[in-house]
Amino acid sequence: EAAPADTAVVALVGLPGIGKTQLAAEYAHRFAARYDVVWWAGVDGLPALKERLAALARALGGGDGRDADLVRAALEALRRGDPYGRWLIVLDDADDPEAIAEVLPAGGGHVLITSRNRAWADHYAELLDVPPLNRQDSVAFVRRRAPRIGPEDADRLAAAVEDLPLALDQTAGWLDGASTPVAEYVRMASDGEPNPVRPAADYPMPYHSAFKDLITRLRESTKAAAELLRLCALFGPGPVPLALLRAVPAGQVSPAVAALLENPSQLELAIGKLAQWSVMGRSALEAEAVWMSRFVRDAVRRRTPEDKREKDARIVRGALVAADPRCPDDPAAWPRYARLVPYLEPSGALESSDAASRRLVVGFLTYLTLSGDYATGGRLADRAAGDYQELSARRAALLRETGDYAAAEALDRAVLESLSGSDSPGTLVAMARLGTDLRGLAQYGEAYKLACWQRDLCADICPQDGAAVRNAQRSLSHSLRMLGSYAEAAELSGRTLDSARAELGPTALVTLACETEHAYDLRLSGRYGDALTLQAPSVERHRAVLGTGHPLTLTAAYHLWLCDGHGNVDDVHDLWRRAVDLLGDDAPLSLMMEAGVTRALRREGALGGAGSIAEGTASRCRDALGERHPYTIGARANHALTLRPDSGVRLLDAALADMTAAVGERHPWTLLVALNTAATYHAMGRYQDACAMSRETVLHAADALDERHPLSLLAQIGLAADLRMIPGGGDEADVIEEVALGGLTAVLGRDHPETVAARHRTHRLVWDFEPLPV
Numbered sequence: 001e002a003a004p005a006d007t008a009v010v011a012l013v014g015l016p017g018i019g020k021t022q023l024a025a026e027y028a029h030r031f032a033a034r035y036d037v038v039w040w041a042g043v044d045g046l047p048a049l050k051e052r053l054a055a056l057a058r059a060l061g062g063g064d065g066r067d068a069d070l071v072r073a074a075l076e077a078l079r080r081g082d083p084y085g086r087w088l089i090v091l092d093d094a095d096d097p098e099a100i101a102e103v104l105p106a107g108g109g110h111v112l113i114t115s116r117n118r119a120w121a122d123h124y125a126e127l128l129d130v131p132p133l134n135r136q137d138s139v140a141f142v143r144r145r146a147p148r149i150g151p152e153d154a155d156r157l158a159a160a161v162e163d164l165p166l167a168l169d170q171t172a173g174w175l176d177g178a179s180t181p182v183a184e185y186v187r188m189a190s191d192g193e194p195n196p197v198r199p200a201a202d203y204p205m206p207y208h209s210a211f212k213d214l215i216t217r218l219r220e221s222t223k224a225a226a227e228l229l230r231l232c233a234l235f236g237p238g239p240v241p242l243a244l245l246r247a248v249p250a251g252q253v254s255p256a257v258a259a260l261l262e263n264p265s266q267l268e269l270a271i272g273k274l275a276q277w278s279v280m281g282r283s284a285l286e287a288e289a290v291w292m293s294r295f296v297r298d299a300v301r302r303r304t305p306e307d308k309r310e311k312d313a314r315i316v317r318g319a320l321v322a323a324d325p326r327c328p329d330d331p332a333a334w335p336r337y338a339r340l341v342p343y344l345e346p347s348g349a350l351e352s353s354d355a356a357s358r359r360l361v362v363g364f365l366t367y368l369t370l371s372g373d374y375a376t377g378g379r380l381a382d383r384a385a386g387d388y389q390e391l392s393a394r395r396a397a398l399l400r401e402t403g404d405y406a407a408a409e410a411l412d413r414a415v416l417e418s419l420s421g422s423d424s425p426g427t428l429v430a431m432a433r434l435g436t437d438l439r440g441l442a443q444y445g446e447a448y449k450l451a452c453w454q455r456d457l458c459a460d461i462c463p464q465d466g467a468a469v470r471n472a473q474r475s476l477s478h479s480l481r482m483l484g485s486y487a488e489a490a491e492l493s494g495r496t497l498d499s500a501r502a503e504l505g506p507t508a509l510v511t512l513a514c515e516t517e518h519a520y521d522l523r524l525s526g527r528y529g530d531a532l533t534l535q536a537p538s539v540e541r542h543r544a545v546l547g548t549g550h551p552l553t554l555t556a557a558y559h560l561w562l563c564d565g566h567g568n569v570d571d572v573h574d575l576w577r578r579a580v581d582l583l584g585d586d587a588p589l590s591l592m593m594e595a596g597v598t599r600a601l602r603r604e605g606a607l608g609g610a611g612s613i614a615e616g617t618a619s620r621c622r623d624a625l626g627e628r629h630p631y632t633i634g635a636r637a638n639h640a641l642t643l644r645p646d647s648g649v650r651l652l653d654a655a656l657a658d659m660t661a662a663v664g665e666r667h668p669w670t671l672l673v674a675l676n677t678a679a680t681y682h683a684m685g686r687y688q689d690a691c692a693m694s695r696e697t698v699l700h701a702a703d704a705l706d707e708r709h710p711l712s713l714l715a716q717i718g719l720a721a722d723l724r725m726i727p728g729g730g731d732e733a734d735v736i737e738e739v740a741l742g743g744l745t746a747v748l749g750r751d752h753p754e755t756v757a758a759r760h761r762t763h764r765l766v767w768d769f770e771p772l773p774v
Helices: 020-030 046-059 067-080 097-103 118-123 135-145 151-160 165-176 182-191 207-221 223-233 242-246 255-262 264-276 294-302 306-323 331-343 355-370 374-383 389-401 405-418 425-440 444-461 466-482 486-504 509-524 528-546 551-563 569-583 588-603 607-625 630-640 645-663 668-683 687-704 710-724 730-748 753-760
Strands: 009-013 037-042 087-092 110-115 126-129 238-241 289-292
Touching (some): 009 020, 009 118, 020 087, 020 110, 046 067, 097 118, 118 264, 135 165, 165 182, 165 207, 207 294, 223 289, 238 242, 289 294, 306 331, 306 355, 331 355, 355 389, 374 389, 389 425, 405 425, 425 444, 425 466, 444 466, 466 486, 466 509, 486 509, 509 551, 528 551, 551 569, 569 588, 588 607, 607 630, 645 668, 687 710, 710 753, 730 753
Parallel strands (some): 009 126, 037 087, 087 110
């Protein structure tokens, strides 16, 4: 039906097992009433077809003469339409059009061909490609064939066999009666390992044997193209970039293949020959790539002797080394890296000990870390052999990004110790990495000392190295931020940002990171307007350079939400869900945003939803970081704000004691817990206790942050509210409140939600704990 109305010959083409024969049979049965004669001929070469045509002649009343005469009689009868003008001849498995074209029926009827060879287009046939099943139909088929397989496993199985109907039938049929876990079977199928199947009566051979036969026929037809196919199989399945093929060193392949790779027109002809046999096609995903089925890849590899496989791996490694962009920190190069990553494992580079392979692995792991693909990076890093310094550093970076600071710290400390006594740029980098781990573990004092050491060493050995100086400044500003010295951190991160913009430009990865870091410091030091002015355009630059889903972009967008005092629940909830989808529930970025969702829900009065999320955050922080980590303590304090005062006060009292022990009584985190505890005392009617705690918080905040800092001002507003509830405290309360309201108006703006709430005394203001990037 898809062919033009006047078409006499249609060829259904596609891979073995794709359903060509089934489709032809379905057509013949469904539309049999349109024809006077339907004749099916299994074609295994010219003799077999002549035999079937002779049998047709007898069925049409042509007598019992010699087969050659009967063949001519059958073709003549079909041409004349005598005795039947409406006929359908089905030629099944007609893979050699050159051999049988001379006896192709002609006339007023129809010829339907099933074939793996697209060369039928040269013989006046209309080609119709038979695609795989769509995934929904594949899953439904698997579940009918094997009811024990659930929807998710059925989807995985369908993906592993590329929705090929015959493979689905045989694999699901075997699994239905087997105890093998579906996941293990899918792994075997995906890795190309021999997997047991259950052939059906109408196709008694395992599906992969059909591909073996196809490869054999191809080798007999065109040796050079077959050798090219073998080379492509080293990089398959899926898309195989032509640039990667051209990067193969000429000395590692046969002269025939080397000649193809050097001559674009000859390469196109060879690819066309492979496409003709349905073993390869143009990739729909990439313009400059060919596409290879997993089954073709497996069939080719099974023909490769074991002693040649290491040589094949060296070929792939050589191509990867030649194609390596060698700039993993440049987002413009990331699409090239992404195309090459799938070939890293089959190349053997992860296990290789040669210097070129090690550089390759480190570069790719760096790309995966910087591009935010921590899952792939972690998997490859685990499989990489060796414990050389750069590999250890890459492993640590991936562990750090996923929140396993303890494991990262062990690796980075070992690297730094191995460099002991070496005053080199490598030592500076190792210091910076270890400092990040220490901040993740809440060892802020040690991280600060290490950052000072890094700064001093940098000044001694490379004071003119802009990158090293910026790295040292970033380490120090990060540590100052975690210690609560926000103004000092802002001054330093501002200088770092100026340097990055001047030397690297506004869209460099380091510059973008520095913008968000400085915006954080500005906001934390109370300069909300300046932070918003910096972060808003920076988010747009992040999106333009990195895309909307990169972890750095999500971090920048989340901080923009924090800068905007009017940010709504939907915006932060969307960011949180995207972070969870990308990185998982327990990732540092996900936990950071989860705290923001709790804050937004609580401010809108959705205490039930806020409490549920806050409790989960506290639990995950405890599991990931430990009971005494400031982030766990802060998460418990946030949870307390969603509870009734008599329930929340116990959490807050404990959190205040724990936070004081963790970071000291004058750290902003301790002060915000104290502010919230005073608010809870007030709600319980414990006005004297609230007043005493508020007064102490005001004094400590003025000393630690400045009396015009928003946290100081909120503590003053709280103190005024407490004083009003104490006999004789009204006059002092009025004075304190007037000064604090003026400060909030100047710092936050007249219409900021905090300013409005303080002015109208609508509710007691509290301060949410906020986990910071380390």
